[in-house]
Amino acid sequence: DAGVTQSPTHLIKTRGQHVTLRCSPISGHKSVSWYQQVLGQGPQFIFQYYEKEERGRGNFPDRFSARQFPNYSSELNVNALLLGDSALYLCASSFWQSEAGELFFGEGSRLTVL
C-alpha cells in the first residue's frame, strides 16, 4: 500500500514568491495535517483538514493557507515567501476513527527560500 506522498520533494524559491505543496494521504484516510519543521527543531502544526473542512490551525500568519479536495488530497499554499519559511514541510494523514489518532507522515517537501 502506498504511504503518504508529497510533491515536490525539493524546491527553491526567492523572497516574495509563492509556493504550492501537494499531498496525497494513505488510502482510506480522510484527515490531512500539515507541519513545518525548521532545521534543528521538532515539527510545528500548521493546519488540519477532515472531510474538506479545516479542523485546526496553528500559530502561522495568513500567508499560509490550505485546502482539501474531494479525493482527500491536500494543498498547502504559502504567499509572499520569507527567508524564515525555509523548512521541511511535512504532510500527515490519519484514520479519523482511530482512538490514538496516530499520524502517518510523508517524506516532506524541502523548501529553500533565497
Next chain:
Amino acid sequence: AQKITQTQPGMFVQEKEAVTLDCTYDTSDQSYGLFWYKQPSSGEMIFLIYQGSYDEQNATEGRYSLNFQKARKSANLVISASQLGDSAMYFCAMREGAGSARQLTFGSGTQLTVLP
C-alpha cells in the same frame, strides 16, 4: 512553558545494548496521548509507539517500550537491543484532549547514534 521537553540533544549507545530516551510533558488535560516518532535522515517521520493517558499498562511495540509515569509526567522511550539502523532523530509528541483534534505538539528531539 514547554509542553514537551526532551533534555538529551544527543545520545550514543553500543549496538545490542538498551537505551532510554527521556521525555517529560506538561498538560492540564485529563485525556491526552503520547507518541514517539523516529526521523531518519530521509526526513520521513515514522510512528513508533503510542500511550493513552488512561492506559494503565506501559505500551510496547517490538523492541520499543514506553515507560509511562503519569504522576511524574514522563514518557520515556526504551529501545532494547539497539541496531545500527536505529540511528536517527527521535521525537516525543503529545495530543491534548479527546475528540476530533489530531494536532500533535513535538519536542525538540534526541539524536541517537548507535555505535558498532
